Amino acid sequence: MSTVVDIRNLGVSFSTDAGAVKAVEDVSISVERGEVLAIVGESGSGKTVTAKTILGLLPETATTKGAVVLSNREGTRESDVISISKQKLRDIRGTDVAMVFQEPSTALNPVYTVGWQIAEGLQAHSDMSKKEARAKAIEILGRVGIPDPEVRVDHYPHQFSGGQKQRVVIAMALVLDPGLIVADEPTTALDVTVQAEILDLLRRCRDEFGTAIVLITHNMGVVADLADRVAVMYQGNVVEQADVKTLFAAPQADYTKALLAAVPYVGHGTVRAAERAAARPTNWTDQPPVVEATDLEIVYPGRFGRAGFRAVDGVDLVIRPGEVLGLVGESGSGKTTIGRAIAGLTKVTGGSLKVLDAEMNGIRERQFRPLRSRIGFVFQDPASSFNPLLTIAECVAEPLVIHGRAKDASSARARVNELLEAVQLPRAYGDRYPHELSGGQRQRASLARALALEPELLIADEPTSALDVSVQARVLELFAELQREFGFASLFISHDLAVVDLLADRIAVLYRGRLVEEGTGTEVLGSPADPYTQRLLASLPVPDPVAQAERREELRRLREAE
Amino acid sequence: MTAASVTQAPPRRRLRDRLPVLHQLRQSVGLQRGMLVAGLIMLGVFILCAIFAPLIAPYGFAQRADASGSFGTQQPPSPEHLFGTTVGGYDVLSRVVFGSQTAILVVIVAVTLSLFIGVALGLYGGYFGGWLDKVMVVVFDAIYAFPSLLLAIVLSIVISGGQSSLWGGVLAAGGSIIVVFIPQYFRVIRAETVRIKAEPFVESAKVLGASSTRIVFKHVFRNATRTLPLIITLNSAEAILTLAGLGYIGFGIEPTAAADWGYDLNKAQSDVTSGIWWTALYPGLAIVIAVLGIMLVGESLNDLADPRLRARRRVSQASGQVAETSVVPGGTLTAGPGGIDGLEDGETFDEHGIEVKR
């Protein structure tokens, strides 16, 4: 084995308005030929900066020290990316090292065909003719699993689906046969079923092309699925480096331990749900439901007389008082639409949706407004769900002021302080502006605002998907605690089965606007009946390399069975 | 919005950081600071001229003679008349200085009125939509796409019948500029309102049951008007140019009523052909200084407001503190280094088309 890239004592700083910020402090990592090294860390750990340094892609505001020594596939040439000339850097980009980006839809230039973009890389490094380059592009597209590559080579990026775009990006990286591919969160923007396929493809890159991969990710499941070796980064430093099996089995650094403990694991929540179910009174199911949807249909109108988009198609569901319903689905499944319809943000176009005994189909805002004090809502993105010009205390006081429980924000302060304490935020944070809080803190404040009027129903729309794993764990815990304390019913929307499993009493699975399966966690996750649920479950990588290998086999069997 | 402000989080920023222009001046570096300073100086000269015109100008703007007799026409620059005299026998320097008053008056009238009307309509249209909004969009788009000088000409005819007193001229120029500007403010504010309306914090207020009035005034208004200072500078520059343009093609203010740079340039047209340069040069330079000053300030402020366009001081090799994991704005999993990606918000350059219309 020989080393493909050797990072020695790398340090990177950025100049910002607040002065210099150090992103990477002192990192030494090396990657061997044909090996997948995962660099794991949460936001701010410096993992992406480290990855971009390997290609010399840092912005001009960055300054670097140390060395990043890259060798070519044959091992005949070595170059230090940090000190070589621009011309030399261009020569090694694409041939010695290539990159796969996080968001495939932005990594492809929208105004050129994919074939043109693949050929461009080829022509930048050789005197290849247009015809040859095109043939090569068709070949590589076929190899990464794009059907009909002869036709697709002339298509523009917007004509591909998200997963296919990522395949194209990978094809572009592979076309010059580099010894190393840097993949920066290559599956984060994708749905979990698509993610499994892209991970398969990356595995093939290593096995068939013999390419080494530096995999940047925050997802321990992805690490367990693909990596051979893992480097854990925290605050600009590598805190631990180990073989993947060793790392998961016996983590050494405290941070690694905490990180692994924070990862939700499918099946962990079922016990808790069973306990809660056992504690309920026998006539509990007879209570009138908080939310009841029958044959619910939501169609978004089309523009200029085009056919509308049917986001929700004949869904039946019930949420009873004090119950948490987990709503799971991939993007486009209609899960968010249902949440918005219950909150009166989206119009119901067919069927019936009863919220707190009010029929939402055809309701007027004026009739619904009094009911709003009984419903809370937590949004996905904590960064944008607060008015940037108001302090946290003013934001949390909003519901109290609107529904006449307080005259203004300052007279509501005592109650606001109580609420902040309930969500474990220091009182003093009330005087801060939203941008002065971290993502997790903001999401706590968001919970405080949603709970200010002690609602009977709380809708949480992917409340933790924008948060780091360790922060997510704390917020989920808080959510469970608050639910116990306040006893509200909840619709908990998420794309992550493991997260839903932690909290939900019952789980409903949506697929393209239809409800394909519903039941308790044990039923849905233990023995899924619907083929989509089965595939969804099998696609979810578990943070354990040994178990994940088995799971992968199962997914392969499922696919073959289809 | 910075990583460091999170760790200490002072409740309020210091005064010198909150004063609009001063804060940006301190924040700027290198060439951007140079542009801002140059702009501020030119703008300062313009405003001081307008305020102290009677003290600075040697003669009145309508004065053609003093104790020692008539000034004479088209006299070259001399100690008595530093910038020479015009074909009408006025002192060029005095008219240039007094012209700044007229220009500022037009800017104030035009920008304030169009601002109020445009912002109000934009907020209404953007938030409530409906048929009235659609009608406004079509009407204002039509006006926006139309040569504004022609519209100004038509309005000038309507308002003053073509020529006039100080206030007639100011209102004619101002009025026509207002009609041309309202669509611009409308477009900008409407687009911002539509964007902000879809922001989770507005939806959040809606879910809480806030009334539309409360949402519009408490949540939308102040967020939507953040881009206004830049547009105001650009429109002020346009207002001066439109006034001058109107004056130049013969809709100026009579020389006895007020000093109008455009009018003077109109009268200087034939002078140029015969090589008399001072009657055209100085009023023209006055317009350039006023407009350039305003535009430089506007452009610099725009750059400084956009993190992507703002230049920063270089840092020494790998220095600084490592950012705390918890301080990433937005806390996205995908962000790179702490606080760095968070600085780059997803703003687009869409609205830049607006600043380039006259």
Added chain:
Amino acid sequence: MSTLDTVPSTEDLPAAGRPKPKSSGGGFGRYLLVRFLLIFPTIFILVTLVFFLMRTTGDPITAAQGGRLGPEALAELRAAAGYDRPIIVQFLEYLGQIVTLNFGDTLTTNRPVVEVLATYGPATFELVFYSLIVAFVVGIPLGLFAAYYRDKPQDAVFRVLAIYWYAVPIFFAGLILKLIFSVWLKWLPVAGRASVGAELQMQALPNKTGFYTIDALMTGNPAVLGDVLAHVVLPATALGLLTAGIFLRLVRTNVIGTLATDYVDAARSRGVHEYRLLRKHAYRPALIPIITVIGLQIALLLSGAVLTETTFEWKGLGFILVEFIESRDYVAVQGIVVLLAIIVALTNFIVDIIAAFIDPRVRY
């Protein structure tokens, strides 16, 4: 491998499940049609606006002859021209005329406004054409340079230059250019579209077009062509530099925006040369918004043309418009203004179609 993700319909929806604001379906033909139909309300609004605004000052006869004629003579003239009827009737009649491309007769010269357009239009067209060439040749490359050297001294120079070109009133620039190059240096003619001799030669042509460049070519006399081109240099520069300043700023900001995108980084990671990144990857996507805004500049160019033509006695629509204003011939003014409105609406339509054609997301 399975092809689970070949169905684009679900994944391509944004996470919130809301439909995209700009749907890419529906086809180019439909877009074209919708965009074309939008021309008509635009023209209607402007015609209405101009008609009623002009009428608030009274009817054209009173405006033109007021004070010169007695009340009876005035009333007679007004009745003859139909100005004594209810204004709404007059408006409908006017709309009817416009549909048949009849913009009325001028009062002062008693010629159809359409004929005025045919006589003076080519001059304005020629001026705008040449100044656009100046604007493109100067503005776009400098904008690219400025974006490439952003925040470096070169960039600062170009930007200040752009702002300066914009800040200088076009007529002032014209006067100064004239003063330097025509009066002092005597390199170029002072005013007009051609010297008298050249004009006479062109007037003698049997099938003259009014476009002097074409007419000069038809005379086959290089001296005539040289004379015509010498006359166009200063006006086209004055008008072109203003527009060049705008293009420069526009190209610079948009290209800086696209240079910061992932796909530029992606191309860079393939080893693509920086120069090519700028030319191919950053410039072309940036071009789409640029073209749209350039379309809006046609209005600015026409405003500028009015001022430039006055400065250089360039006998185009702007020049004649100012003459009509001075003689208070408001029928002619109204006719020319409405005609220009139609031209602007049509130009914007064409430009939008070009922009859409460059954007494959609309085309397919």
